[in-house]
Amino acid sequence: MNLANSFRLDGREIPFQPGQTLMDAALAAGAYIPHLCHNPELAPHGSCRVCVVRVGGRLVSACTAPAAAGLEVASDTPDIQASRRAILQMLFVEGNHICPACEKTGACQLQAVAYYVGMLEPHFTHFFPRRDVDASHPDYVIDFNRCILCELCVRASRDLDGKHVFAISGRGIDSRLVIESPTGKLGDSAFAATDRAAHVCPVGAILPKRGAYSVPIGQRLYDREPISQVGDVAANEGRARS
Amino acid sequence: MSDSPKIRVATTSLAGCFGCHMSFLDIDERILDLVDLVEFDRSPITDIKQLGPCDLGLVEGGVANAENVEVLREFRRQCKVLVALGACAVNGGIPAMRNAFPLADCLTESYVGGIGIHNPGVPNDPEIPLLLNKVHPIHEVVKVDYFLPGCPPSGDAIWTFLTELLAGQAISLPYTQLHYD
Amino acid sequence: MPLSSHDTVKRMVTGLLTARGHEPDLLLQHLIAIQLAYSYVPEIAVEVLSSVLGVTRSRIRACVDFYAFLHARPRGDYDVLFSDNITDRMAGSEALRQQLTKRLGVRLDQTRGDGRVTVSLTSCTGMCDQGPAMLVNGLAVTALTPKRIERIGELVEAGVPLEHWPAKFFVVEDHIHRAGDLLSNAEKMSAGLQRFLDLGPQAALGELEASVLRGRGGAGFTTALKWRICRDSPGDERFVVCNADEGEPGTFKDRVLLARYPDLVFKGMTLCAGIIGARKGYLYLRGEYRHMLPRLEWVLSRRREQGLLGWDICGQPGFDFDIEIHLGAGAYVCGEESALIESLEGKRGVVRKRPPYPVVSGFQGRPTVVNNVETFLAAARIVEWGGHWFRGEGTQQSAGSKILSVSGDVARPGIYEYPFGTPVSRVLEDCGGTGAQAVQVSGAAGVTLAPSEFSRTLSFEDLPTSGSFMVLGPDRDLMDMTRNFARFFAHESCGFCTPCRVGNRLLEALVEKVAAGKASAYDLEEMRQIGNLMRQASYCGLGTTAANHVRDILDKFPDTFQRRLRPGSDFTPAFDLDAALAAARAITGRNDAGAHLEEA
Known part of the structure; x- marks a missing residue:
């Protein structure tokens, strides 16, 4: 191994290509760093902060930090996992994540990452925001209660589909996902089930109608094995489609 | 088994469905091992109504009304260690889905304008606990020492949790026993 | 809206587009003009802008939603915003706000039924030396008193147009109390660029290098290095951006510099352009300073006439550079250079991912220098008088002087220039900050100093500062300050990253819980933990500094929180239990003992 082009992640030597981020190189080497807003098909974002x-x-976000030779990178340490847990707990209390009532449960990346870092409880005070569900589209439903503002759909629609169906509006705690259409409804937008944007949501916010329970609970993506072995929701969606 | 006094355990269900208690019973024959270690105080299992000093309190369900608050506080006062058992205690769970609506809308739908209602009117009998504006997880009302998520947590998860807790170990659930659904 | 006004709006927007341009970068500028004309951004304007600029409707609406001064629904004919910095509060702004809302029969944030007026709060408007202050339809009104508020109430009720309001209401003083190397000798300040042309770009950059000037915004990156990297970065175009978005609560020195020395600032930008090879520059002026826009535009046109801007500057063939002013619209985060660039491009002011840094990929993806107003001014003087002159004062790592905005409980609030290395105590002596119990250095995001620290020095080595210097006198309750800051950051977080977006709101709730006397020691520990996470894990400087005030109060002024804790409680509920039964009590008409919950 050429040490001039490698860094150490928790003591393990990780080779990298020039231009790669810590996340790119780690994933390529089969080393898992938990993440939510990152998808290798899309430009790094750095907003969820789970990959610190x-x-x-x-602390830096692995998805945006450039890999450099000789770096000592710590990821799976008690204090970093504690920071990740706190970030996930913030995401859980910010929205309305009622897992037992969610079609995505068991195949949800928010859950899976939270399992991975050993999150047992939401810890903080819940915001219980009042948010809508948009079922206006014939094939897809959007439940804004579950949106974690990762902007994967925004980026996929813009950068992969060339459609700009989604955007983030507002600011601070009032930031929210909005839809590009005259009415603001998904059904009046250019969104289609074949869009990449329809297949990148890591949580149960953008869901296909019908067939939500075609895979029984207990046999879902993360029911048996952790995300570090199974991989992202979007990667598995991709496999299922191809 | 040891001669040391048994651990005294109380359980209750607040705004829950008793599913966690049913799951508790799913530890099956292991309950025989458990009763060697513990004895139950107030619990649906014993039907003891009055809570006494306990080592361990297991609370199922979230906090939806004034009575839930009183019971939860009593558990906190009497139990050395308090555990949020299951999704509703941990984050409000299914009952917290009513938080999406104003309380007045919920009561009107249930007692006034809903389908099949005779003698419409929101009950106001002082015997009936008043509802809180929202359903809350129990850690927003009292200090909680441990959390065991799941809807319900499986019998195996409850067993792992109790045996490790009673053995004074750190809780370490196997991957398949940690879930929120 | 009736059809005719649809047409009016369409015509107005079309006129705007024709007058100023069809580039998508101008979106925010158009929205500001539309807001000013109609007190909101009508949906039809969104439609027109969308089709002409080629920007999606959702992006336009998102922009309206992001900036505090833009609105999707009509505000009143008079849109009154009380500056809500802690210094305004200390000067009695809250009572004045109540006086005005009562006088006008209007509730905070609610437009009066007849559409006449809306009264709201806004983040620090940079008038801390002459507060309490407000903005009326975007224009600053200073030195508010009960009498002035009463008069404003009358003027609003009578529907008197702003241009007929007493001119003295809009007077903004400079209050320069101590001038050092930068601010003194005003008569010797040349607006011209002859010295730069004599030196040539290479030697001018050399002077800047010799000066070791560091950015005055607070972060302190070496200016010459920034300019050199930008010059050497590949790109078909380069840009100079002057950051006049001084949103840090308690700073107002850029306002004074732009009022008093605009030529020096523009000159600094121009020679930066000459050094890095830029042909276009922007002054990003915070919306709160819109009152300065006409004069600044006039100075720019005069410089064009003088041959100091435009084509072949000073007759030097190929030295082409011009400056355009872009307004902000109420977003603290836009003070961060990459968020500012996003805003310049007409987008929501969300901080960009770095690297690449703006010097490599900034405005429109081109190499861009972003510097503070004071930095450009200092650069202009350095090129004029030499790097060694500048190094003549200051400390090892902090050459030159720093211009401070001093406010709060002091006898003489205003602008003070000191050599770097000056102790806080010296500033307090000069401004008359007698008996201060705390000094907030570098704004809400800065550091709260206790008296034992007043010997510390203003410098990059010890106390880096954006210039904000707020003094809290002996009788102040620091709880008021920390509540003000917590609210400020929760309001100003852009919402991009989790720790800042959620953490600030959690912190605000906990600070309010403490203030209400409902908290326990557990909550204080929570505040510390949340603050630590924000400091370590946030995406940009806003999030990493937003909890500083809480940490400083916990560490240095613990009694502020401790004496408010509920006695005998090691844990208290996250919400008011009895209040949570109020709706049910109202619906059932019950008020018996069982219809209430005691505090545990």
């Missing part, structure tokens, strides 16, 4: 790793005493 420690480099030189500072």
Whole structure:
């Protein structure tokens, strides 16, 4: 191994190509760093902060930090996992995540990452925001209660589908996903079930209608094996489609 | 088994469905091992109504009304260790889905304008606990020492949790026993 | 809206587009003009802008939603925003706000039924030395008193147009109390660029290098290095951006610099352009300073006439550079350079991913220098008078002087220029900050100093500062300050990253819980933990500094929180239990003992 082009992740040597981020290189080497807003098909974003790793005493997001030779990167340490747990807990209390009532349960990346870092409880005070469900589209439904603002759909629609169906509006805690259509409804937008944007949502916010329970609970993506072995929701959706 | 005094355990269900208690019974014959270690105080299992000092309190369900608050506080006062058992206690669960609606809408739908209602009118008998504006997880009302998520947590998860807790170990659930659904 | 006004709006927007341009970058500028004309951004305007600029409707609506000064629903004919910095509050702004809302019969944030007026709060408007202050339809009104509020109430009721309001209401003073190397000798300040042309770009950059000037916004990146990297970065075009979005609560020195020395600032930008090879520059002026726009535009046109801007500047063939002013619209985060660039491009002001840094990929993806107003001013003087002159004062790592905005409980609030390395105590002596119990240095995001720290020095080595210097006198309750800051950050978080978006709201709720006397020691520990996470894991400087005030109060002024904790409680509920039964009580008409919950 050429040490000039590698860094160490929790002591393990990870080779990288120039231009790769820590996340790119780690994933390519089969090393898992938990993440939600990252999807290798899309430009790095760095918003969810779940992929924070420690480099030189500072926390940086692995999905945006460029790989550099000789870096010592800590990821799977108790304090970093605790930080990730707190970030996930913030995401859980910010929205309305009622797993037992969600069609996506068991195949949800938010759940799976939370399992991976050992999150047992939401810890913080719930916001219980009042949010809508948009069932206006014939094939898809959007439940805004579950949106975690990862912008994967925004980016996929813009960068892969060339459609700009989604955008983020508002600011601060009032930030929210909005839809490009005269009425703001999905059914009046250019969205189609074949869009890449329809297949990148890591949670149960953008869901196909019908067939939500075609895979029984207990046999779902993350029911038996952790996300570090199974991979992302979008990657598995991709496999299922191809 | 040891001669040390048994661990005293109480359980209750607040705004829950008793599913966690049913799941508790899913530990099956292991309950015989458990009763060697513990004895039950107030619990649907014993039908003891009055809560006494306990080592461990298991609380199923979230906090939806004034009575839930009183019972939860009593558990906190009497139990050295308090556990949020199951999704509703941990984050409000299914009952918290009513939080999407104003309380007045929920009551009107249930007692006034809904389908098949005779003698419409929201009950106001002082015997009936008043509803809180929203359903809350129990950690928003009292200090909670442990959380065991799941809807319900499986009998195996409850067993793992109790045996490790009673053995004074850190709780470490196998992957398949940690779930939120 | 009736059809005719649809047409009016269409015509107005079409006129705007014709007058100013069809580039998508101008979206925010158009929206600001539309807001000003109609007190909101009508849906039909969104439609027109969308079709002409080729920007999606959702992006336009998102923009309206993001900026505090833009609205999707009509505000009143008079849109009154009380500046809500802690210094305004200390000067009595809350009572004045109540006086006005009562006088006008209007509730906070609710447009009066007849559409006449809306009264709201806004983040610090940069008038801390002459507060309490407000903005009326975007124009600053300072030195508010009960008498002035009463008069404003009359003027609003009578529907008197702003241009007929007493001119003294709109007077903004400069209050320069201490001038150092940068601010003194005003008469010797040349607006011209001859010295730069004599030196040539290479030697001018050399002077800047010799000066070791560091950015005055607070972060302190070496200016010459920034300009050099930008110059050497590949790109078919380069840009100079002057950051006049001084949103940090308690700063107002850029306002004074632009009022008093606009030529020096524009000159600094121009020689930056000459050094890096830029042909276009932007002054990003915070919306709160819109009152300065006409004069600044006038200075720019005068410089064009003087041959100091435009084609072949000073007769030098190929030295082409011009400056355009873009307004902000109420977003603190846009003070961060990459968020500012997003805003310049007409988008929501969300911080960009770095690297690449703006010097490599900034405005329109081109190499861009973004510097603070004060930095450009200092650069202009350095090129004029030499790097060694500048190094003549300051400390090892902090050359030159720093211009401070001093406000709060002091006898003489205003602008003070000191050599770097000056102790806080010296500033307090000069401004008359007698008996201060705390000084908030570098704004809400800065550091709260206790008296034992007043010997610390203003410098990059010790106390880096954007210039904000707010003094809290002996009788102040620091709880008021921390509540004000917590509310500020929750309002100003852009919402992009989780720790800042959610953490600030959680912190705000906990601070309010403490203030209400409903918290326990558990909550204080929660505040510390949330603050730690925000500091370590947030995406940009807003999130990493937003909890500083809470940490400083916990560490240095613990009694502020401790004496408000509920006695004998090691844990208290997250919400008011009895209040949570109020709706059910109202619906059932019950008020018996069982219809209430005691505090545990």
